[in-house]
Amino acid sequence: QQQVKQSPQSLIVQKGGISIINCAYENTAFDYFPWYQQFPGKGPALLIAIRPDVSEKKEGRFTISFNKSAKQFSLHIMDSQPGDSATYFCAASMGSGGGADGLTFGKGTHLIIQP
Amino acid sequence: DVKVTQSSRYLVKRTGEKVFLECVQDMDHENMFWYRQDPGLGLRLIYFSYDVKMKEKGDIPEGYSVSREKKERFSLILESASTNQTSMYLCASSFGLGGYTFGSGTRLTVV
Numbered sequence: 001q002q003q004v005k006q007s008p009q010s011l012i013v014q015k016g017g018i019s020i021i022n023c024a025y026e027n028t029a030f031d032y033f034p035w036y037q038q039f040p041g042k043g044p045a046l047l048i049a050i051r052p053d054v055s056e057k058k059e060g061r062f063t064i065s066f067n068k069s070a071k072q073f074s075l076h077i078m079d080s081q082p083g084d085s086a087t088y089f090c091a092a093s094m095g096s097g098g099g100a101d102g103l104t105f106g107k108g109t110h111l112i113i114q115p
Numbered sequence: 116d117v118k119v120t121q122s123s124r125y126l127v128k129r130t131g132e133k134v135f136l137e138c139v140q141d142m143d144h145e146n147m148f149w150y151r152q153d154p155g156l157g158l159r160l161i162y163f164s165y166d167v168k169m170k171e172k173g174d175i176p177e178g179y180s181v182s183r184e185k186k187e188r189f190s191l192i193l194e195s196a197s198t199n200q201t202s203m204y205l206c207a208s209s210f211g212l213g214g215y216t217f218g219s220g221t222r223l224t225v226v
Contacts, residue, residue: 034214043205043217089157102148102173103215107157
């Protein structure tokens with residue numbers, strides 16, 4: 001049973017546009033929701049994370065929107081740049097929030113930003 | 116910067132071989148994890164450890180075991196490699212609320 005559903009599987013956005021990736025979760029015990037960015041040949045790297053006590057978190061061009069009642073969260077990349085082309089994973093964990101018991105990942109979104 | 120180092124970037128092993136994947140982190144993190152990454156399936160947790168000599172099964176532990184004799188080192192063992200274990204293996208470590216740091220991965224091919 002997949003606990004974190006991510007969409008779309010792939011996404012093409014023009015340079016300067018807004019990239020939006022969505023995730024939905026099932027387990028209401030999840031309390032930590034990070035996004036990871038992965039470039040080819042590299043491991044995933046933490047991009048931004050949110051907890052359920054806030055509805056939005058912004059870091060530079062990257063914003064997480066969180067809807068607790070709908071059990072959904074999304075990543076918005078403003079003014080998308082070719083350097084943002086990568087695979088993005090949403091994830092969730094429970095307990096300490098730091099994920100001592102492991103993160104559950106979505107299946108990933110392959111994002112291409114066209115110049 | 117936290118560094119998680121996986122000993123091999125690429126490995127080719129034969130079916131039935133015992134395979135060891137090594138991971139070392141240099142920031143005294145309590146928690147360490149092994150994931151496998153497959154196209155279209157994302158990252159799936161194999162095993163994790165929250166302390167020396169402690170281990171917990173993740174979502175797909177079958178065919179794997181782990182060893183954590185020292186805090187900085189977490190090894191993944193394929194007892195008898197099979198072709199369906201051909202994958203990218205990622206090690207990660209974490210401490211508290213600081214998020215996970217991943218290694219660059221080991222691409223294992225079992226022939």
